[in-house]
Amino acid sequence: MRWLASPVEEISQRAMTEHPSLSDSKRKLLDAFLRRSLSQPVAPPIARRRAGEPIPLALSQEEVVLHSDRLKDAPALYNESFTIHRSGPLDLRLLEQCLIAILRRHEIWRTSYAFRDGTPEQIVQIVQPVPDAFQIPFLDLRSLSRTARDEAAVLLASEDAARPFDLRSGPLVRLLVFQMDEHQFRLYFTVHQSLVDGLSVFRIFPAELTAMYEALAAGESCALRELPVQFGDYAVWQRGSLSAELLGNQLAYWRKQLAGNLPVLDWPAGQARPPRESHRGLLHSFLFPAQLRDSLQTLVRGENATLFTILLAGFSALIHLDTDQHDIILGTLSPAGRKHSEVQGLLGYFLNPVALRLQLKPDGTFRDLLHQAMQVTSDAISNDDVTLQQISKELGIPPDPSRSPLFQHAISLAPDVAELPPGWKQTYMDVDSGGARWDLYVEFSGRPNGIAGRAQYNPDVMDLDFIEKMVADLERLLTRACKHPESPLKDLRQP
Secondary structure (H helix, E strand, C coil), X not given: CCCCCCHHHHHHXXXXXXXXXXXXXXXXXXXXXXXXXXXXXXXXXXXXXXXXCCEECCHHHHHHHHHHHHCCXXXXXXXXXXXXXXXXXXXXXXXXXXXXXHHHHCHHHHEEEECCCCCHHHCEEEXXXXXXXXXXXXXXXXXXXXXXXXXXXXHHHHHHHCCCCCCCCCCCEEEEEEEEECCEEEEEEEEEHHHCCHHHHHHHHHHHHHHHHHHHHCCCCCCCCCCCCCHHHHHHHHHHHCCHHHHHHHHHHHHHHCCCCCCCCCCCCCCCCCCCCCCECEEEEEEEEHHHHXXXXXXXXXXXXXXXXXXXXXXXXXXXXXXXXXEEEEEEEECHHHHCHHHCCCCCCCCEEEEEEEECCCCCEHHHHHHHHHHHHHHHHCCXXXXXXXXXXXXXXXXXXXXXXXXXXXXXXXXXXXXXXXXXXXXXXXXCCCECCCCEEEEEEEECCEEEEEEEECCCCCCHHHHHHHHHHHHHHHHHHHHCCCCEHHHHHCC
């Protein structure tokens, strides 16, 4: 007789079967989440909404849409851009067919918003009909020198990324195509953040687009797995399934976690802040070498940790050593809605920003901080259904026009990039919309040649010299932490 598996093991095994690409670190986080969520009230499965039923905004989507709509004169901080490169012939007619097919498949990418009286309860999603055409502006840059082609492509794509969307009329997706050489093309996409998350950008969309294109180019049909629900179904389900008991339990966690005087991060130290957030943003891309990536992965295995929690521990240690602050709150983006199997293949915004509060001691070791980061992250993910707005209201935090509530610095680890057919590849960090949601947002992404990073920072609060120094200091600190995880934090500054 075989031993009966626990509920956690059964669900985890099913997740591994359905999603074999999950890394060990993500499975560990999944297990930690499942062990906590099994004690929470059980929500019903996500089902199709009734025909003609008004579609509300998902909770975290609501915060993005409302904030985006209120910032009339601010930069387009909610415009997300990514690039797909094509090496080989590109048939714009086939590309258009693929994009229309994706719009037909995913309602959220043909959604706009209807505002009624300007209150959250009166904003609904409007799913537009599938269009007959998808506009694809095309520009041939081959007459320019190779250097000038790159500069022109990035400049024009950045200018397009900085153009605001009309949330009320849509569409909320744009594309520019540049021909760089005889068989070299770049596809620059700009999408409003309320329609996408990391899984949408890095895996679902590029995989579906390239699979469809390759099939059509070969004269074949592309039979993608049917989607069980749409994003609107998820939004309706979420509004109806989050019970008062569940939200009450999660708010109780946040009241305890964020009790007392909340720290305000003074980094860079002594930097004067504008009286109102400008939301201006610049990008700085960097790369940690493959040797450091391999060392971090070794530490991941040795400590039963995750790459994200090691990066979080290193980032918070650096801030502590720079500022001498011991109580630090950083933000990250939790994939709150992605915990449900019905939405794994959907495009959409399933993220929810959460606060990670860490207590640091100069004599404490990096290993101690890492395990604290693991616990704090796991607990936050287990209580990520409530939004920052709900938490701020619960805690009675007064609005401050000069800064975002709870935290102004955030860190995240992007999903792994999808494996695309030959002739296709994706990049994400080469176009700048000119906006920034927080003072500093550092996003990491695993790559074959190392760990790519993108620091999006507000130039009214910090400058490029500070960012470059921060990146160099963080690389040195992580390198030393990998060699000596038992070292006190105060010793990690040493070369």
